[in-house]
Amino acid sequence: MKKNFYMIIMLLLFIGCSSTREKIYEIDDKKYIAKGKNERIQFIIIHYTAGANEVSVKELMSERASSHYLILSGEDEKIYNLVPDNERAWHAGISSFRGRSNLNDTSIGIEIVNEGIPPKYRDYPTYNLYDHYIEYEKMQIEKVGQLVRNLSVKYKIPARNILAHSDIAPSRKKDPGAKFPWKLLHDKYGVGAWYDEEDKELYMNYEEYSKRTIIEIKKELKDYGYEINETNEWDKASKDVIYAFQLHFNPKNSSGEMDLETYAILKALNKKYLHKK
Ligand SMILES: [Zn+2]
Structure with a gap:
């Protein structure tokens, strides 16, 4: 009798267990494919580390900052991938472009070991000149060219979204600086945006330029993607x-300082990439 009692208890426990066992529902990712989606990665942001190899590696391995890719200086022939492309790295900080902010969310960051500006020019009273920036090494630029070309094809990144850190945070950042060869990368590797010379010549018209108000020129900068205020100064x-x-x-x-040549380049870019007159 006692034995039967235990058997009934065991049976009830068994039934109880099996009835709470979780049913596994299948996920079907083939039947309904939505169109409303996009890649996480929509921008590529280029930086210099403002330090030598050792300090740059140390900084990018810390918990303060990181980038997806690192390009060292010197003989080392590798390109280092520190953060997987599908994860966020911390390289952009407070930033915006083309109406998007916090570009860490939507970008891949590439850090290049380059000192940027030598100490003697770091406290230069106005904006640093072209000659104040340190040259990049030939192999570094070849690596950047290949890497950005591959990434922009893989993630279908528009030319206009391949940017300098300074483009997305103009009041905080200068990198990758005046010596970063955007034109060469465009011409040789087909990456990033560049204007057509004949379009620039078209807009090199002082009379037309002198009629433009500050607000109108700011609008052109904003149309291209720069975050800028709308005051008339x-x-x-x-x-x-x-x-x-x-x-x-x-x-x-x-x-x-805004000038005719800068204005003409801006107009040429907007003509080419935004099809504006
Ligand atoms: Zn930077």
């Missing part, structure tokens, strides 16, 4: 944007 924050634009597209004339 070239205040410090707005000049920082001009300087960032010049570091990228007119580095030998990076003064922080």
Whole structure:
């Protein structure tokens, strides 16, 4: 009798257990494929580390900052991948471009070991000149060219979204600086944006330029993607944007002042990439 009692208890426990066992539902990822989606990765941001190999590695391995890729200086022939592409790295900080902010969320960061500006020019009173920046090494640029080309094909990144840290944070950052060869990368590797010379010539018209108000020129910068205020003056924050634009597209004339040539390049870019007149 007692034995039967235990058997019934065991049977009840068994039934109880099996009835709470979780049913596993299958996930079908083939039947309904949505169109409303995009890649996490929409931008590529280029940096210099402002330090030598050893300090750069140490900084990028710390918990303060990181980047997806690291390009060392010297003989080392590797490109280092520190953070998987599908994860966020901490390289951009407070940033915006083309109406998006916090670009860590949507970008891949590439750090290049380059000292940036030698100490004697670091406290230069106005914007640093082209000659103040340190040259990149030939192999570094070859690595960047290959890497950015491969990434931009893989993630379908538009030319206009391949940017300098200074483009997305003009009042805080100058990297990768005036010596970073954007034109060469465009011409040789087909990466990033560059204007057509004939379009620039078209807009090298002082009479037309002199009629443009500050607000109109700021609108052109904003249309291209730069975050800029809408006041009718070239205040410090707005000049920082001009300087960032010049570091990228007119580095030998990076003064922080708007001028005819800078304006003509901006108009040429908007004609080419935004199909604006
Ligand atoms: Zn940077």
